Amino acid sequence: xxxxxxxxxxxxxxxxxxxxxxxxxxxxxxxxxxxxxxxxxxxxxxxxxxxxxxxxxxxxxxxxxxxxxxxxxxxxxxxxxxxxxxxxxxxxxxxxxxxxxxxxxxxxxxxxxxxxxxxxxxxxxxxxxxxxxxxxxxxxxxxxxxxxxxxxxxxxxxxxxxxxxxxxxxxxxxxxxxxxxxxxxxxxxxxxxxxxxxxxxxxxxxxxxxxxxxxxxxxxxxxxxxxxxxx
Amino acid sequence: xxxxxxxxxxxxxxxxxxxxxxxxxxxxxxxxxxxxxxxxxxxxxxxxxxxxxxxxxxxxxxxxxxxxxxxxxxxxxxxxxxxxxxxxxxxxxxxxxxxxxxxxxxxxxxxxxxxxxxxxxxxxxxxxxxxxxxxxxxxxxxxxxxxxxxxxxxxxxxxxxxxxxxxxxxxxxxxxxxxxxxxxxxxxxxxxxxxxxxxxxxxxxxxxxxxxxxxxxxxxxxxxxxxxxxx
Numbered sequence: 001x002x003x004x005x006x007x008x009x010x011x012x013x014x015x016x017x018x019x020x021x022x023x024x025x026x027x028x029x030x031x032x033x034x035x036x037x038x039x040x041x042x043x044x045x046x047x048x049x050x051x052x053x054x055x056x057x058x059x060x061x062x063x064x065x066x067x068x069x070x071x072x073x074x075x076x077x078x079x080x081x082x083x084x085x086x087x088x089x090x091x092x093x094x095x096x097x098x099x100x101x102x103x104x105x106x107x108x109x110x111x112x113x114x115x116x117x118x119x120x121x122x123x124x125x126x127x128x129x130x131x132x133x134x135x136x137x138x139x140x141x142x143x144x145x146x147x148x149x150x151x152x153x154x155x156x157x158x159x160x161x162x163x164x165x166x167x168x169x170x171x172x173x174x175x176x177x178x179x180x181x182x183x184x185x186x187x188x189x190x191x192x193x194x195x196x197x198x199x200x201x202x203x204x205x206x207x208x209x210x211x212x213x214x215x216x217x218x219x220x221x222x223x224x225x226x227x228x229x230x231x
Numbered sequence: 232x233x234x235x236x237x238x239x240x241x242x243x244x245x246x247x248x249x250x251x252x253x254x255x256x257x258x259x260x261x262x263x264x265x266x267x268x269x270x271x272x273x274x275x276x277x278x279x280x281x282x283x284x285x286x287x288x289x290x291x292x293x294x295x296x297x298x299x300x301x302x303x304x305x306x307x308x309x310x311x312x313x314x315x316x317x318x319x320x321x322x323x324x325x326x327x328x329x330x331x332x333x334x335x336x337x338x339x340x341x342x343x344x345x346x347x348x349x350x351x352x353x354x355x356x357x358x359x360x361x362x363x364x365x366x367x368x369x370x371x372x373x374x375x376x377x378x379x380x381x382x383x384x385x386x387x388x389x390x391x392x393x394x395x396x397x398x399x400x401x402x403x404x405x406x407x408x409x410x411x412x413x414x415x416x417x418x419x420x421x422x423x424x425x426x427x428x429x430x431x432x433x434x435x436x437x438x439x440x441x442x443x444x445x446x447x448x449x450x451x452x453x454x455x456x457x458x459x460x461x462x
Contacts, residue, residue: 052323055327056292056326057358061287062292064296065295065296065319065322068299068319072312076312077312078311079312079315081306081308081309081310082308084303085308088299088303092283095286095287096286125288125357126288126357126380127287127288127380128288130380147357148357149358149361
């Protein structure tokens with residue numbers, strides 16, 4: 001078996017993302033402190049995000065709309081204007097937030113890109129993901145970029161067929177068990193999980209510890225060595 | 232010269248889109264009638280959309296956020312809750328609007344797909360465009376789908392290289408002179424303009440009437456014949 005292609009998740013694998021959502025959510029809690037306690041607020045927001053997921057998908061713009069909707073519901077439909085204004089401002093700030101690669105990312109990718117085709121595979125707003133990749137300065141290390149609306153086994157089959165030599169000769173790396181690891185294994189690829197301290201509740205899943213093609217890595221610095229070990 | 236690949240724009244080429252934005256804008260005018268006249272409202276919305284374009288890109292979610300921002304600005308930062316609620320509802324309705332191919336689309340594409348590789352090339356929200364293609368029932372006629380954040384000459388070069396035999400052997404078809412026609416010609420492709428009755432102000436541009444690879448078609452029914460005439 002010869003691994004030719006390495007897929008990499010972007011958000012929370014190459015750069016911070018969930019942290020920025022959490023910071024915005026904390027700002028939202030402060031903003032709504034007179035209206036609802038943090039737990040009631042978080043629960044309502046989570047329910048509204050879930051309800052909107054099939055329409056809005058993943059990304060900042062849908063999150064911003066869900067924040068406004070949450071403020072509407074919890075204020076009897078009459079949120080103070082400053083709350084709406086602050087939510088809109090928070091959304092814009094998330095979209096223009098500076099992007100800095102996580103520690104060890106640049107070095108690991110530079111090392112791997114000499115021997116393997118690197119493919120960025122990420123969900124989210126198309127424009128925003130392209131802007132983040134450009135801002136990260138990592139763009140030149142990737143042979144291809146695929147921004148997808150869903151990460152399931154069919155997605156990995158298609159992407160590794162298009163940009164590599166098929167899923168069987170590919171390895172996927174990411175922080176989200178449910179969208180980066182399990183469907184990639186199902187597609188027949190290798191998969192390495194690199195946990196991020198914060199993981200979105202929707203992404204929690206069991207670890208496939210006994211799967212022969214699975215590895216748990218402590219940091220992305222371990223990725224090049226693991227990929228080499230696959231042959 | 233042998234044309235192997237035909238690129239097709241989606242919104243307002245294969246199905247209505249601008250009409251749905253215009254209807255929402257009319258609904259917004261009615262909603263804001265006590266606050267601002269239609270001309271002042273449209274001008275303010277257009278300015279806010281332009282200001283947000285680099286952050287929000289194209290699509291319904293960014294449009295919804297711009298509507299809310301317009302309502303904020305024109306009400307001194309305190310829009311009545313029912314206005315915000317109605318804007319959120321309008322956005323959700325746009326995202327779940329039924330998609331029906333424009334007259335002649337299915338037949339033209341079915342005819343062309345027997346002899347040419349069809350590639351859908353469209354801007355907008357990734358998830359929403361995929362959902363519209365699925366809802367249209369046209370998905371099986373396309374060999375590939377590219378949802379892009381910008382349509383410039385480099386985009387067409389890249390897409391026709393990836394999914395065809397290069398731009399020189401491709402023809403692009405769409406309603407927007409500025410994003411479908413001019414950059415495709417610049418990339419070296421053929422291009423056919425099929426006007427849609429409503430065209431977004433951002434997309435207006437001169438007709439390249441004398442360009443040897445340009446054609447103006449009255450309806451998509453003329454597309455298969457024109458493509459065949461290219462050899």
